[in-house]
Amino acid sequence: MSVHGDVDLGHTVAGWTGTTLAGLGCTAAGAGLCLGLTWGAWLGALLLVAAVLGTWILHLAGWGKPSGPRPAGQWDWRVRDAGARHGHPGCVGCRLAGRPGAARGTSRAHRSPVPRPLSGSPVGAEDGPRTARVPAGR
Incomplete structure (x- = not known):
């Protein structure tokens, strides 16, 4: 750490x-x-x-x-981004350079998973309380 x-x-x-x-x-x-x-x-x-x-x-x-967090193995400043050749999705710099992945919104680079609510209905759902539920034992 x-x-x-x-x-x-x-x-x-x-x-x-x-x-x-x-x-x-x-x-x-x-x-x-x-x-x-x-x-x-x-x-x-x-x-x-x-x-x-x-x-x-x-x-x-x-x-x-690329935008967003990287896997822990790529946090060192000397690590090259293998997906840069194909373009990063939503990257203005890659789009200006004409990279195909930036225009389509796809890339071969690592994508991190989307965080999910702990349990119950999704956060912001209209049918439930607006507080996050904590699993028992924490």
Whole structure:
């Protein structure tokens, strides 16, 4: 178990690269504006564009991740996404790149199961109480 608990935080090569470039771009643009250096503001703007394009390219190359949680074996930031070649369902970046899985809403990547209510009627059903039932023994 990590410091953050047992969750998938989505740390990926694409994410770290994009965050670093965007941080440097904001710093350069802010310093350029405060100091009155036009070239500093333009350098920051170029770094922000590089952050967007670099993150997108790395995501398409498999160094990002699909939306939603991943299986625990793929939580390490150095693991490549095997389903990136086919496109992630609902992914704007994959759709812009013309990936077939993004357009159809299908992918060969791992899908996590949909959570189900503990017992009784589904949550939000009109015929029952709106509280979740807890199984005996918990």
